[in-house]
Amino acid sequence: MSVETTPADRQGRSRSEELKTLTILWAIFTVLGVIFALIVPHHLMGPSASNTMTEVERTFTMFSVASAPVAAVVWALAVYSLMRWRRRGAWKEGDPDGPPLRGHGMTSGIWIFLSSALCLFLLIWGLAALSKVDSAAASGATPLEIDVTGQQWVWTFSYPSQGVESDQLVLPVNRPVVFKVTSDDVIHSFWLPEMGIKVDANPGVTTSTSTVPDRLGLYHVRCAELCGLLHADMETNARVVTSDDFDTWIAGQGGHA
Amino acid sequence: MTTADIYKTDPSPVAPHGGIMRRLNVGTGIIAGIVLAVVANVLAKKLADGHTHEPDVRAVFTMFGWAVGFLLGMGAFTGPFRWLVGRDLTHADELFLAGKDQGVGRYFRFTTDHKVVGIQYLVLVMVMLGAGGSMAMLIRTDLISPNSGFLGPQTYNSLVGLHGLTMILATIIMVTGPFGNFVVPLMIGARDMAFPRLNALSFWLLVAMLPILYSAAFLGGIPMGWVGYTPIADQGPPGVDAYMMAILVFAVSTAVAGMNITTTIVTMRARGMTWTRTPIFVYGVLASVVLALPAFPFFMAAELLLFVDRVMGGGFYVPNRGGQPWLYQNLFWLMGHPEVYVILIPAVTALMELTAVFARKPLFSFRIAVLSIIAIVGLSATVWAHHMFASGWAPDLNGPFMLTTEMISIPTGGLFLVILGTIWRGRIWTAFPMMCTYAMLWNFIIGGITGIYLSDVPLDYQLHGSMFVTAHFHYTLMGAGLTGAMGALGYWFPKMTGRMLGNTPAFVSFWLVQIGFNVTFLGMFMVGLQGQPRRVVHYDASFHTGNTISTLGAYCIGIGMLVLLYDVISSWRHGDLAPMNPWGAKTLEWTVPNPIPLENFAVLPVVTEDAYGYGEEPVPESEPEPVPASAGAEADVPGAPA
Numbered sequence A: 001m002s003v004e005t006t007p008a009d010r011q012g013r014s015r016s017e018e019l020k021t022l023t024i025l026w027a028i029f030t031v032l033g034v035i036f037a038l039i040v041p042h043h044l045m046g047p048s049a050s051n052t053m054t055e056v057e058r059t060f061t062m063f064s065v066a067s068a069p070v071a072a073v074v075w076a077l078a079v080y081s082l083m084r085w086r087r088r089g090a091w092k093e094g095d096p097d098g099p100p101l102r103g104h105g106m107t108s109g110i111w112i113f114l115s116s117a118l119c120l121f122l123l124i125w126g127l128a129a130l131s132k133v134d135s136a137a138a139s140g141a142t143p144l145e146i147d148v149t150g151q152q153w154v155w156t157f158s159y160p161s162q163g164v165e166s167d168q169l170v171l172p173v174n175r176p177v178v179f180k181v182t183s184d185d186v187i188h189s190f191w192l193p194e195m196g197i198k199v200d201a202n203p204g205v206t207t208s209t210s211t212v213p214d215r216l217g218l219y220h221v222r223c224a225e226l227c228g229l230l231h232a233d234m235e236t237n238a239r240v241v242t243s244d245d246f247d248t249w250i251a252g253q254g255g256h257a
Numbered sequence B: 001m002t003t004a005d006i007y008k009t010d011p012s013p014v015a016p017h018g019g020i021m022r023r024l025n026v027g028t029g030i031i032a033g034i035v036l037a038v039v040a041n042v043l044a045k046k047l048a049d050g051h052t053h054e055p056d057v058r059a060v061f062t063m064f065g066w067a068v069g070f071l072l073g074m075g076a077f078t079g080p081f082r083w084l085v086g087r088d089l090t091h092a093d094e095l096f097l098a099g100k101d102q103g104v105g106r107y108f109r110f111t112t113d114h115k116v117v118g119i120q121y122l123v124l125v126m127v128m129l130g131a132g133g134s135m136a137m138l139i140r141t142d143l144i145s146p147n148s149g150f151l152g153p154q155t156y157n158s159l160v161g162l163h164g165l166t167m168i169l170a171t172i173i174m175v176t177g178p179f180g181n182f183v184v185p186l187m188i189g190a191r192d193m194a195f196p197r198l199n200a201l202s203f204w205l206l207v208a209m210l211p212i213l214y215s216a217a218f219l220g221g222i223p224m225g226w227v228g229y230t231p232i233a234d235q236g237p238p239g240v241d242a243y244m245m246a247i248l249v250f251a252v253s254t255a256v257a258g259m260n261i262t263t264t265i266v267t268m269r270a271r272g273m274t275w276t277r278t279p280i281f282v283y284g285v286l287a288s289v290v291l292a293l294p295a296f297p298f299f300m301a302a303e304l305l306l307f308v309d310r311v312m313g314g315g316f317y318v319p320n321r322g323g324q325p326w327l328y329q330n331l332f333w334l335m336g337h338p339e340v341y342v343i344l345i346p347a348v349t350a351l352m353e354l355t356a357v358f359a360r361k362p363l364f365s366f367r368i369a370v371l372s373i374i375a376i377v378g379l380s381a382t383v384w385a386h387h388m389f390a391s392g393w394a395p396d397l398n399g400p401f402m403l404t405t406e407m408i409s410i411p412t413g414g415l416f417l418v419i420l421g422t423i424w425r426g427r428i429w430t431a432f433p434m435m436c437t438y439a440m441l442w443n444f445i446i447g448g449i450t451g452i453y454l455s456d457v458p459l460d461y462q463l464h465g466s467m468f469v470t471a472h473f474h475y476t477l478m479g480a481g482l483t484g485a486m487g488a489l490g491y492w493f494p495k496m497t498g499r500m501l502g503n504t505p506a507f508v509s510f511w512l513v514q515i516g517f518n519v520t521f522l523g524m525f526m527v528g529l530q531g532q533p534r535r536v537v538h539y540d541a542s543f544h545t546g547n548t549i550s551t552l553g554a555y556c557i558g559i560g561m562l563v564l565l566y567d568v569i570s571s572w573r574h575g576d577l578a579p580m581n582p583w584g585a586k587t588l589e590w591t592v593p594n595p596i597p598l599e600n601f602a603v604l605p606v607v608t609e610d611a612y613g614y615g616e617e618p619v620p621e622s623e624p625e626p627v628p629a630s631a632g633a634e635a636d637v638p639g640a641p642a
């Protein structure tokens, strides 16, 4: 199949000029893509409120930057083909055909090599980030354990070591926290969008996720799995407070620090 | 008694006007369906009176009665029945079944001609896309502002599920149904499909399915989205029974269609059409159904277990009875991921096919195209749990599933290479079908890249279940898949209807749909990144801008689709008559006259080269024939071309 035909097709510009224009187009698209990648996702995801989210935003930006030259190849070729090789008017019987190029070993080889290399890079990056996320709470101070229970359509947070139960999530800043998540009825999904963590709340089993909140503020807990009638209302607040404020809150709830 | 004996006992070659068979059509089907549904309902009430599961028992009995009655009344089982009683169909009967000399009436009967079935599928797909699209408009209207109150939560949740399921089912059949049935037999030089009656059966099963599916709206709706996750599906109203029964019927239809198309392509290609001379679209259709054949039984099994749970009091998915919801998710996604490629591969290969024609160049690296398709088919069976990264099931497997998922990007890149290489230095004619190729390149690169984000486990923890996912899969299934199907429609419309698709409305529709599409789903990416969950009837005010953008884009798509619908209907009725080969293509479907005679080819074609020899001298006749690799094709391929 891979008959290599050197096209004797040299109408107008030379091959090097062709490549030059293409490269310029590609470079323009790449630069635009990289600028977009560096600004837009981070802006949309907002300031990170945990070490996990910092990692998520970094990975998202990194993948976007890495994708820019790839998408730019496709866009440059598409745009260039329309600029240079577009036929005016409809095809008619007897019109000349394009060059019979049935393949080009070198091009295919480079294409497959580059896409494999890129894939390998993404994989390594992903595995590294995964192990970082998984070990986030394993180090440092004793993690705070919080049992999260989803039920149609409220969240309940209990702090077993402190003997407190609440429908608000309050977290001390810079202290690792481990969430043990379960459900009383159907599947819910415990999501802290500003902290980049999510795990399903399954009836009958306990799943877990962890992070280190590193920014004071008022954030959200949302349900990310359709759980029936009031799924959209299944959200509450997550407050990240100083360690002192946290102890005060615990005491105010009748717990012990 | 052997078959030969049965033939002998048949007294006359022509049964007296075929008896009742000639009076059956969709009308008698509906009557028989309703009668049997009522009978089954009464029976179920007697059986399950007062039992906890009574509503569910009655619902599934009624739906089953409807489906069986409808098919019986259509005459779907006439052939096997006549064979059982020793009166096999005569040649005249077969011709009647094929729709010979019946005008428009043949579209409303159990007609076996693959061209009739192809047109029936095309209309069905348009009806389903219309239904699913209307639901999308309602959903987007509700989401135009944070608390629009346009829809109540129950209606909204049901609409989200029914929109999803309708669109998934429609896109699964949107290329292999209309074009796989109409075009593929022509393209491979066959007179019909391998099993014409199964072909008709696969279509009418879908017609039987639709009322079952939409009855969900009157049975309390479906509370759990198109994925039908348990245990919420266990607890849902009888609408869930409708969901489950519709999927069971659909799965039977795809099994029947899949084995029919597979057999046809493997065994019925024209003399000399070796695998290296088989058009890429045929590969695409084959890959799609070969992938669906093992994938859909998982869906069927998932719903059968749900059936046992809901109707018979089982507890496969009910945790406090020892059941396990993750079992459902695994079964579901074992179908759910391959299904993405069941949808995409035929759409993309249709675009490859027409790109070669509109660029007047051979397909660039046919071999990479085929190998990429095979690799995608293989890999797509190994990635299902990437939909479960955040579910908590088997965290240790997240790494391996991330690996297999990211590997799919390599053969997918191969598909891009083939199309871009084909465009390279072509004589590009940007007619409507070719415009769809360009739109697909744009949309699919965005869909593909955002898929890589979701394959990354830490990113998926954040993005799973958010609007980002919704935007991503619409970019693949709609931006690439549906755009491919629209290109295929524009390309094969002249052969299917004998008339040209009107150019100007198609052009207007193209821009409305594509711009609207990108506006809609870029807006959706935006709110997904901001943290909006999927499937919510109202949302935080901070997501207002992106949602309003999305809704306006969706209206733009809706208008564009209506323009296309107008174009299709008006061109079909009084468009310009199409020449035999309006695009100057080299595949076999363009060698038959319009309108296409009943058995397609007066003399079956013999193939001596592939269909991509643009700009090449014809292959000399003395070139030695390669030996086909497949055992199935051997019977069809003689040693030398005629």
Ligand SMILES: [Cu+2]
Residues within 6 Å of the ligand: A150, A153, A187, A188, A189, A223, A224, A225, A226, A227, A231, A234
């Ligand atoms: Cu929930």
Ligand SMILES: [Cu+2]
Residues within 6 Å of the ligand: B336, B337, B340, B383, B384, B386, B387
């Ligand atoms: Cu998938």
